Amino acid sequence: MKYKKIVLAGGNGYLGTVLAGYYKDKAEEIVILSRHEKQTDGNVRTVTWDGKTAGKWTAELVNADMLVNLCGKNVNCRYTEKNKSEIFASRLLPTELLGQVIHDLYEPPKLWINLSSATIYRHAEDGPQDEATGEIGTGFSVDVCNAWEAAFYKYETPKTRKVALRMGIVLGRSDSVFPRLLNLVKLGIGGMQGNGEQYVSWVHEHDAARSTEWLMEHPGLNGIVNCTAPIPVKNAELMHIIRKTYGMPLGLPAPKWLLEIGSVVIGTETELILKSRWVLPKRLLDSGFKFEFETAEAAVNDILR
Structure with a gap:
């Protein structure tokens, strides 16, 4: 086996499950730090922590090949003061705690990847945003990302390389955005959302x-x-691709006013749908990384296959 130990903090969610599945045959041991106990599954075991205080779990970080911090309350909710407070705390507290622990470890993890979000860039329909030239946006979700990345860099970790991974919308079979878009298509209401011109930066x-x-x-x-x-792909085109691949000829559009009503009913925010995220992975591409799924057509075909 190639890697000795991979640690996934907050790894019981959708992306943590994807990563655990990916590394199952590539690592001797995968450790998930979670608030809830879970049975060991082969070489994947769960260690409990509260994300706020140091404890026995800190031993799991010693000499790990990689730590990925995935902690954070789902932003797919109404931005009430209570939810806003929880969104901040659920990201900042575990990130600062991990930074403090890693700073103090004699043999810390070799690499620490902290999840961030591509939504940190401004609403962009006029040009792509990358790591070198991208412009940071404004608003609540951007404030969350800025605070999250600041927490990530709060502690010096000279023995641990750090990457703030600004993730686009992850498309997959089991959870996250795609099953929800597919449900709209199945119901015949999978047309463009808003004016359909907003870009979707997906992976x-x-x-x-x-x-x-x-x-x-x-x-x-x-x-x-x-x-x-x-x-990246515009919203109207993405919905067209999903309809075409699924075999649904019709898809009623959802204008902005209807989305405003619907978002209140289902308990979410229209920003998640209407913000134009035109983000490019310049540093990955420059380093030679080849995406297996470069186009939305290829990704949707694979997911629905």
């Missing part, structure tokens, strides 16, 4: 997992790295 779940291994294997990469497919 197939397999490429999201592959990118973390690439980062392990390329020690020259640190700091900010975008993880989005190299060919």
Whole structure:
């Protein structure tokens, strides 16, 4: 086996499950730090922590090949003051705690990847945003990303290389955005949302997992790295691709006013749908990373196959 130990903090969610599955045959041991106990599954075991205080779990970080921090309350909710507070705390507290523990360890993890979000860039319909030239946006979700990355860099970790991975919308079979879009298509209401001109910066779940291994294997990469497919797609085109691949000829559009009503009913925010995220993975591409799913057609075909 190639890797000795991979640690996934907050790894019981969708992306953590994807990563655990990806590394199952590539690592001797995968450790998930979670608030809830779970039965050991082969070489994947769960260790409990509260994400706020140091404890026995800190021993799991010693000499790990990689730590990926995935902690954070789902932003797919209404931005009430209570939810806003939980969104911040669920990201900042575990990140600062991990930084403090790693700073104090004699043999810390070799690489620490902290999840961030491609939504940190401004609403862009006029040009792509990359790590070098991208412009940071404004608003609540951007404030969350800025605070999250600041927490990540709060502690010096000279023995641990750090990457803030600004992830696009992960497309996959089991959870996250794709099953929800597919449900709209199945109901005949899978047309464009808003004016359909907003860009969607997406990444197939397999490429999201592959990118973390690439980062392990390329020690020259640190700091900010975008993880989005190299060919973003407009919302109208993405919905067309899903309809066509699924075999649904009709898809009623959802204008902005209807989305405003619907988002209140289902308990989410329209920003998640209407913000134009035109983000490119310049540093991954420049380092030679090849995406297996470069186009939305290829990704949707694979997911629905």
